[in-house]
Amino acid sequence: MTTTQVRAATQNTSGSAGAALFALAIGGFGIGTTEFATMGLLPQMAGELRVSIPVMGYGITAYALGVVVGAPVIVALAARAPRRGLLLVLMLAFVAGNALTAAAPGIWSLVAARFLTGLPHGAYFGVASVVAAGLVPPDRKGRAVSRVMVGLTVANVVGVPLVTLAGQLLGWRASYAAIAVIGVVTILAVRRWVPPVAIEDGASIVRELGAFRRVHVWIALLTGTVGFGGMFAVYSYVAPTLTEVAGLPTGAVPWVLAVFGLGMTIGALLGGRLADRSALGTLVGALVAMTAVLSLYALTASSPVAAVLLVFAVGLVCQVLGGGLTIRLMEASPDAPALAASSNHSALNLANAIGAWLGGVVIAAGHGYLATAWVGAALSVAGLLFVGGSLLAPRFRS
Numbered sequence: 391m392t393t394t395q396v397r398a399a400t401q402n403t404s405g406s407a408g409a410a411l412f413a414l415a416i417g418g419f420g421i422g423t424t425e426f427a428t429m430g431l432l433p434q435m436a437g438e439l440r441v442s443i444p445v446m447g448y449g450i451t452a453y454a455l456g457v458v459v460g461a462p463v464i465v466a467l468a469a470r471a472p473r474r475g476l477l478l479v480l481m482l483a484f485v486a487g488n489a490l491t492a493a494a495p496g497i498w499s500l501v502a503a504r505f506l507t508g509l510p511h512g513a514y515f516g517v518a519s520v521v522a523a524g525l526v527p528p529d530r531k532g533r534a535v536s537r538v539m540v541g542l543t544v545a546n547v548v549g550v551p552l553v554t555l556a557g558q559l560l561g562w563r564a565s566y567a568a569i570a571v572i573g574v575v576t577i578l579a580v581r582r583w584v585p586p587v588a589i590e591d592g593a594s595i596v597r598e599l600g601a602f603r604r605v606h607v608w609i610a611l612l613t614g615t616v617g618f619g620g621m622f623a624v625y626s627y628v629a630p631t632l633t634e635v636a637g638l639p640t641g642a643v644p645w646v647l648a649v650f651g652l653g654m655t656i657g658a659l660l661g662g663r664l665a666d667r668s669a670l671g672t673l674v675g676a677l678v679a680m681t682a683v684l685s686l687y688a689l690t691a692s693s694p695v696a697a698v699l700l701v702f703a704v705g706l707v708c709q710v711l712g713g714g715l716t717i718r719l720m721e722a723s724p725d726a727p728a729l730a731a732s733s734n735h736s737a738l739n740l741a742n743a744i745g746a747w748l749g750g751v752v753i754a755a756g757h758g759y760l761a762t763a764w765v766g767a768a769l770s771v772a773g774l775l776f777v778g779g780s781l782l783a784p785r786f787r788s
Contacts, residue, residue: 406583407525411537413579414518417481418541420572421511423549424488425453427569428504430554430644431562438562441497448497449504454739456508461732464513473521473587473728477580480510480517485573492566512739515539516732519716521587523727529666532717536662539716543658543709546651551644606722607730609776614715614737615744617677617773620684620766621708622745625650628701631759636697646698653705660706661713669721672714673777679707681770688763712738745769 428435428450436446468476487507494500518538523531549572553565624631632638632646664672683703690696716731723730748769749762 406585407534409583410525410585411522411534413576413583414477414522414538415541415544416572416579417477417484417514417518417576418538419545419549420484420541420569420576421514422542422545423553423572424484424507424566424569425511426546426550427553427557427565428453430550431557431565434557434562435500439497439500445497448501452501452505453508453511454742456505457511457739458736460509461512461516461736462729464509465516465729465732468513473517474580474584476517477514477521477584478577480514481573481577481580483510484514485570485577488566488570488573492563492570512732512735515542515735516728516730519720519731520728521584523720524587525585531720532665532669532713533659533662535716535720536658536665536713539658539662539709539712540655543651543654543705546654546705547648548651550651551648554644604723607719607733609779610715610718610722610730611733611737613673613677613773613776614711614734615741616769616776617673617680617711617715618708618738618741619745619748620680620769620773621704622742623749623762623766623769624684624687624704624745626742626746627749627753627759627762631691631762632697632701635692635759636694638694638697646701649698649702650705653702654709657706657709658713661710664710665713665717669714669718670777672710673718674774676707676711676714677770677774677777680704680711681767681774683707684763684767684770688760688767691760691763 432443432446432450435449436443439446464480471479484507487503487509490503491500491507494503515538519535522534522538526534553568556568557565628647628650629643632643633640638646661672661676664675683700686696687700687704691700712734715734719730719734720727745766748765752761752765753759
């Protein structure tokens with residue numbers, strides 16, 4: 391066993407691994423809350439800053455670009471930085487970005503603040519995933535990583551509704567100030583409960599970037615971009631689908647989104663367990679299930695009951711897919727797992743852009759909101775083709 395694994399086994403025995411994973415999950419909760427809170431606060435933000443809602447949407451785009459840029463760049467440049475220290479620095483940047491968002495005097499300063507807030511997103515999850523996997527025996531690393539990701543999924547159940555409500559009652563600036571406080575709590579928890587993790591021998595920028603020379607890393611990233619694009623094609627337009635197609639009242643939408651978050655939470659826990667058995671098998675199963683669920687959505691989501699149940703199922707399956715992708719990337723690049731895992735979040739943000747765009751195309755063409763699910767199903771099938779390609783590519787070293 392390596393030094394890191396020996397330390398991890400000792401800490402797991404003493405029970406401190408659970409506290410460390412909880413600390414890392416708090417950070418995931420804060421990041422998930424800030425990522426999705428803007429969607430709920432968009433009208434208030436646009437009104438106070440005196441811009442249209444589409445222009446205010448630049449803040450969402452800026453955050454996504456920050457994730458895409460920050461994930462690989464930060465992890466590569468910080469290849470030799472102590473893992474716990476890097477997590478603390480990333481959370482400091484997170485706190486600063488949300489504080490600047492809360493204090494932004496105009497639209498462009500806010501857009502810049504959202505870009506800065508997005509920079510540590512993917513790097514945090516990538517590094518936290520590697521740290522989490524090192525805290526437990528090898529056969530439980532999928533479950534450990536899923537515990538970190540649960541923080542992000544719980545944000546959709548609890549964090550986003552609460553900060554949206556706070557924004558309505560106290561103003562949107564108070565919401566981002568509260569999110570900054572979550573970052574401060576994360577810093578204290580990580581400092582207290584996450585143990586120092588030794589830097590792997592030979593760690594360097596060159597070795598981290600070497601992950602991108604591996605065909606299986608690119609296949610997994612493309613699988614995530616395309617496969618998750620299917621989910622985002624549907625989720626981006628779920629609110630008008632629920633109200634205009636399924637006939638639910640507007641007031642029901644936040645509750646249905648909470649149901650989606652509940653599905654994500656269960657899916658994250660289930661995906662971790664399945665990935666411990668077989669990351670590749672989890673990818674195949676999740677993409678097949680996503681194709682089936684989205685096809686049912688296209689056929690039956692005009693019924694309110696079916697719509698709610700299928701929104702839950704989409705959330706569950708997408709997080710099973712996410713768990714399989716993270717472990718697959720870490721296995722595909724064993725000497726640079728942090729960069730591989732963090733790049734997954736860049737891929738997922740590209741999936742967000744691609745899925746939302748393709749869904750918008752079919753809606754604009756007059757095919758209706760349910761047609762977005764057929765787009766999603768097609769993208770899930772495309773993801774399966776990429777997974778099939780990985781079976782033909784030369785095997786990576788495990």
